[in-house]
Amino acid sequence: MDLGLKDRVYVVTGGSRGLGNASARALVEDGARVVITGRDEKTVTDAAAELGPNAVGLPADNADPSAPERVLAAARAHFGSVDGVLISVGGPAPGFAADNTDEQWTAAFESVFLGAVRMARAAAAELGEGGVIGFVLSGSVHEPIPGLTISNGLRPGLAGFAKSLSDELGPRGIRVVGLLPARIDTDRVRELDALSGDAEAARTANESRIPLRRYGAPEEFGRTAAFLLSPAASYLTGVMLPVDGGARHGF
Numbered sequence: 001m002d003l004g005l006k007d008r009v010y011v012v013t014g015g016s017r018g019l020g021n022a023s024a025r026a027l028v029e030d031g032a033r034v035v036i037t038g039r040d041e042k043t044v045t046d047a048a049a050e051l052g053p054n055a056v057g058l059p060a061d062n063a064d065p066s067a068p069e070r071v072l073a074a075a076r077a078h079f080g081s082v083d084g085v086l087i088s089v090g091g092p093a094p095g096f097a098a099d100n101t102d103e104q105w106t107a108a109f110e111s112v113f114l115g116a117v118r119m120a121r122a123a124a125a126e127l128g129e130g131g132v133i134g135f136v137l138s139g140s141v142h143e144p145i146p147g148l149t150i151s152n153g154l155r156p157g158l159a160g161f162a163k164s165l166s167d168e169l170g171p172r173g174i175r176v177v178g179l180l181p182a183r184i185d186t187d188r189v190r191e192l193d194a195l196s197g198d199a200e201a202a203r204t205a206n207e208s209r210i211p212l213r214r215y216g217a218p219e220e221f222g223r224t225a226a227f228l229l230s231p232a233a234s235y236l237t238g239v240m241l242p243v244d245g246g247a248r249h250g251f
Contacts, residue, residue, distance in 0.1 A: 036051070086134040
């Protein structure tokens with residue numbers, strides 16, 4: 001299936017590793033051009049080099065208020081236009097309600113929540129008809145995840161913001177979509193499993209609760225993101241798509 005991605009230009013925040021990188025790779029493999037961001041200059045530059053000549057890496061922190069305009073300007077400078085953005089942000093600090101500090105909440109709000117809102121607002125001002133804004137969120141939008149209290153607090157709010165934005169931008173022909181990953185086999189998920197003290201046992205227990213009985217592969221998530229961002233999904237907006245192997249209990 002031709003997704004219609006050839007020569008389209010996307011910004012992927014958090015694109016140097018994990019789900020952001022998997023999404024950027026899928027976009028490039030289908031002919032798109034991407035600007036990926038990450039906080040560490042060497043990491044993001046190396047990641048872009050691995051993606052090939054249709055990728056550019058730019059160091060940027062989602063918590064920096066100046067980042068959205070700078071990243072979008074880089075996309076215009078390198079590739080001439082911007083057709084969409086995928087906002088992927090590293091997960092906030094784990095912990096339970098009694099453990100997480102005010103400082104952890106504030107840092108996560110600035111990066112995970114307000115940083116995403118700023119990027120989406122900047123993209124909304126930039127994009128024309130056919131443009132798309134995507135959010136990488138979490139299965140915690142629907143079901144809280146034990147030990148990830150900050151994420152449980154912030155991700156549902158971002159999903160609400162995304163839905164509101166889709167209503168506002170729909171008349172301009174701009175789509176807004178979200179992806180809700182659960183256990184995808186990334187460094188972040190392996191780190192969370194290790195917090196239990198026995199990563200292998202934690203993984204086995206988690207896989208037993210997934211109907212497909214396995215963690216997702218990053219490339220499976222990436223292909224899903226590429227589809228949602230593509231013209232092939234031109235009548236999908238305001239949706240939050242679980243990418244979880246059937247783990248969500250509900251429709």
